[in-house]
Amino acid sequence: MSAAAHTHRSARSTSRGRRHVRAVADDVAHLVERAAPAHGPAARVTVGRHADGGGAAEVVTVLLERTAAPARARPHGIRIEQTVEIDRLPVVDDDLRARLLGAQTTSLLLVGGAGRGKTTLARWLAHRRGRPLATLDLATTGDRSAASLADEIRRGTTAGMTLFIDNAHLRGPAALSLLVGVAPEPCATVVASETPDAAHLVDQVITLELPGIAAIEALLRTDVCNVDAKAARVLAALSLGETPASIMRGIERARRFSSMTEVSVPEALRAVTLERFWTWSPRRRSDAALALLRLGDLSQRAVSAMTGVSRDTLRRRGAA
Numbered sequence: 201m202s203a204a205a206h207t208h209r210s211a212r213s214t215s216r217g218r219r220h221v222r223a224v225a226d227d228v229a230h231l232v233e234r235a236a237p238a239h240g241p242a243a244r245v246t247v248g249r250h251a252d253g254g255g256a257a258e259v260v261t262v263l264l265e266r267t268a269a270p271a272r273a274r275p276h277g278i279r280i281e282q283t284v285e286i287d288r289l290p291v292v293d294d295d296l297r298a299r300l301l302g303a304q305t306t307s308l309l310l311v312g313g314a315g316r317g318k319t320t321l322a323r324w325l326a327h328r329r330g331r332p333l334a335t336l337d338l339a340t341t342g343d344r345s346a347a348s349l350a351d352e353i354r355r356g357t358t359a360g361m362t363l364f365i366d367n368a369h370l371r372g373p374a375a376l377s378l379l380v381g382v383a384p385e386p387c388a389t390v391v392a393s394e395t396p397d398a399a400h401l402v403d404q405v406i407t408l409e410l411p412g413i414a415a416i417e418a419l420l421r422t423d424v425c426n427v428d429a430k431a432a433r434v435l436a437a438l439s440l441g442e443t444p445a446s447i448m449r450g451i452e453r454a455r456r457f458s459s460m461t462e463v464s465v466p467e468a469l470r471a472v473t474l475e476r477f478w479t480w481s482p483r484r485r486s487d488a489a490l491a492l493l494r495l496g497d498l499s500q501r502a503v504s505a506m507t508g509v510s511r512d513t514l515r516r517r518g519a520a
Contacts, residue, residue: 276337276340276341277336277341277349277352277356278334278335278349278352278353278356278357279334279335279337280333280334280335280356281332281333281335282332283332284323284332284333286320286327294414299406306386306387306388306389307388307389307390307401307402307403307404308325308402308405308406309368309391309398309399310322310392310406311393311394311395311406311407312394312407312409313394314394315443316408316409316443316445317443317444317445318408319364319366319392320444321406321408322335322364322366322390323364325388329360329362329388331360331362332358332361332362334357334361334363335364336352336363336364336365337366338367338370339366339370346371346374346375346378346379350378350379353382353383359384359385360386361383361387361388362387362388362389363387363389364392365380365389365390365391365392366392367393367394368392368393368397368398369393369397376391380402381401389402410441410442411442412440413440413491413495414436416436416439416442416447417435417436419444420432420436424451424454424465425465426465427465427466427469428466430497431466431470433497434470434492434495434498435470435473437491437495438473438474438488438506439473439488440487440488441480441488442476446476450469450473453472454469454471474506485507485508485509486509486513489503489513489514490509490514492506492507493514494518500514500515
């Protein structure tokens with residue numbers, strides 16, 4: 201029986217009790233984010249290392265143990281969305297934005313590692329076309345044959361749809377060639393992969409790099425209320441090297457914290473960003489600190505104090 205079961209109802213109903221529960225929930229959410237993605241001893245060690253006490257580590261450990269042996273997922277097939285709701289492009293630089301807005305191709309390969317925004321971009325493209333989206337995630341299809349998946353595409357798609365084949369790197373060239381070629385005309389086919397192996401099957405290839413400072417700043421100015429231009433540039437520099445998915449998780453965490461406290465979202469995001477910044481390698485922190493210095497918004501002394509990178513390092517690397 202959990203500790204919560206022994207708590208008197210009147211105590212749980214107090215304002216202080218509700219604030220405590222929300223604070224603990226946020227702590228547990230943070231621990232889950234920091235925990236290793238795999239279940240088992242390694243994940244529990246990670247949780248224990250980052251827990252601050254108060255029972256949070258035990259809570260997360262129980263959650264991990266309860267899901268340590270999940271039932272084998274049933275293989276999935278194609279998923280149809282009649283209407284795709286997404287209001288803007290993912291985090292991309294201006295050149296890529298212009299290419300995407302002007303693209304008239306019928307087939308496109310998105311290349312990039314996890315968290316780069318491939319799925320978001322595919323959904324945006326479908327939204328822009330105003331047609332249904334048919335998604336086939338090859339990470340969820342188990343050992344189903346390419347022929348059976350191709351038959352499902354034929355049965356499930358109609359002319360004009362956007363067909364999105366995700367995690368294409370999990371299948372070989374012959375299978376991909378079959379899947380890309382079965383969509384009815386004039387469908388638009390978007391293939392997402394961590395490698396460019398399927399480039400010969402499409403009209404255009406888009407490689408999604410990690411966003412630069414300008415792209416991150418634009419995201420922050422759009423998604424975070426009341427963040428001024430200088431603060432957005434500083435936070436963007438401190439986020440250099442992050443994936444769009446990681447940046448969005450940081451924004452959501454800042455919003456959760458702000459909703460439970462009197463701290464503004466920009467202030468909470470600064471704390472979240474700096475906390476993440478200190479988990480990076482020294483070289484990566486040095487790169488971000490140098491980019492922050494080159495923006496010209498902060499002095500060398502201020503950059504050093506914020507990032508922990510010595511002024512000698514900043515001078516030496518800046519002169520190189």
